[in-house]
Amino acid sequence: MSVGTKKITIEPVTRVEGHGKVTILLDAQGQVSQARLHIVEFRGFERFIQGRPYWEVPVLVQRLCGICPVSHHLAAAKAMDGIVGVDRLTPTAEKIRRLMHYGQVFQSHALHFFHLVSPDLLFGFDADPALRNVIGVANRFPELAVQGVMMRKFGQEIIKATAGKKIHGTGAVPGGVNKNLSVAERDPFLKDIDQMLVWCRAALQIAKTYTLEHLAELADFGSFASNHVALVRPDGAMDLYHGNLRAIDSEGNKIFDQVDYQGYFNYIAEEVKPWSYMKFPFISKLGPETGWYRVGPLARVNACDFIDTPEAEAARQEFKALTHGKPNNITMAYHWARMIELLHAGEKIRELLNDPDLQGTDLVTRGERRGESVGLIEAPRGTLFHHYKVDKNDQVTMANLIVSTTHNNTPMNLAVTGVAKKYLSGAVITEGLLNRVEVAIRAYDPCLSCATHALGRMPLSVELKDCTGQIIDKKVAG
């Protein structure tokens, strides 16, 4: 008989949002040949949108994902701005949307760091899983757990004040927004924002110190050179809400820059692989083999020339100093980058709260109707693409979405492969390997499905299968 490969399946991955499954493929010699992360994706949704009126889409698409509905809401609204012929919103509309978005980034990054990641950083990858979870953090570092909860709440309340609801709001409409922020709504945020910034700085400190203290280990932990893609402002600044596309290689050379995302499909293509529902995007001119890239906090901090808020910019400079101005390609540096963005989002929120434009009443603009439009936004997890065609009856005829986790598909597979190669010995899954696979995936903060997620409470089942599909080892942990 031919030489088979053994399959090790880790399912579900705990403490990432949603749930997924990891298969580690061994070659005939029992060495890791490849690791695959299986993700449930939502292609069916793109068909469901067809025939719906375009103004419904920003609300409808939030059903895609219970984890970052606001990102889908805003990306779709940005696309629909184009459909109604609007390239520039009123100042009030743009700032309300930005506030909503920074609120979303703030709550998402805070949740991820405090609830999902801090147990790994504070206790170490090999700590007992019974301790290495958010309850463990709450017991040992009660003030941190409280901060996480308060910061998340702060971000969610901003979403509620701008979108109308914490989840599935309606605030962004084609060409603008449906409400401003009254002084009465604003004031509670103004009162709390300085405290939030104090906590942002502390969280950044934890992430930075951790990375620097474990640099030797992390440099070799699921890390690899890669391209990076992000939106940047025309002046090169980081901009989480709007900008042009920039791609850099692992050395920081620009592959393309200041690309108007309306034509993203001329620069980025998607590859289908038989074993995954998810597509694998790549930079067209480099091809699928070398054109894959990372998105999200690491890519954004790497790709931008500067950050336009002072504290986050100072933090970015420290981050860049470590790699002498070149991109940082360490997978675990995502956490540090994410906390730089958390601080940036906090600074932006403070700036916006002090802006009287938020109380403006000019909310919606209209232009000449178009048939096709693209909306991009830097969602907490990375660049999110929404692309629609709308017919003369106002019905959607085509929708193509590329979500952040899809962009990071190849990188996550590589990270897991790297970790597996380093830590798997024999055909048995050790606790140490299991933990490290999870930790590597978690760095990307993937939203693995729209399934409900129980934070850190998911049982972890591990299966080891031989080439006939027979389970030769099974383990349940967590």
Add this chain to the structure above:
Amino acid sequence: MNKSIHLTIDGKPVEAKHGQTIMQAADAAGIYIPRLCSHPDLRPIGSCRVCTVIVDGRPQAACVKPAMDGMVIENDTPELLQHRRNIIDMMFVEGNHFCMFCEKSGNCELQAMAYRFGITAPQYPFQFPEKAVDASHPDIMLDHNRCIMCARCVRASQELDGKNVFQAIGRGFHRKIGVDGEKALADTDMAVGDRSADVCPVGCIIKKRIGFRTAIGRRLYDRQPIGSDIEANATP
């Protein structure tokens, strides 16, 4: 003949005028009888049966039944509540109602009724019927997924607009609102200013391009439950 009419609703004495229906008399007295097909500007047809009350022991549709002297009427009873809930439930499962992304949300009478009756999830299985969307008209869209066959549009077109844009066609499960038979809305003389464009209790007849313009919190039933405008007329 001019002698006024005295009746009771749930034990409360109510005075009615000649020619009034039970529903009109109740409205004037500040007693809310739930309803869906009835509309103040349209001839009542008694089709949805949400307004069923017990008159001297027998079920009657309050929107069509004339008020008569001496009637003893029950409206707010557990049995009637259950009956109304069942009807509302059926309406939800017989259509495709996704309130979370429906632009009528917050202004929808069916949804507001469900809230008033404390319905969070229907007791019947969803049928997920195949329904069409007619977006052919430049200013108005018909989303049959949300139609509850109340025939308000049919009556409004005939009685108020002097047109005949809408008709109920088909039988049983396949019953639906047609426009001039099997045509598309764009082929009719419907105009966005027609009253028939305003009377739909749900998100079936939609004026295009204005959805979601009203922020959550400022929509009609965000501020007050359905029926509370009528109940505000109540005398202690």
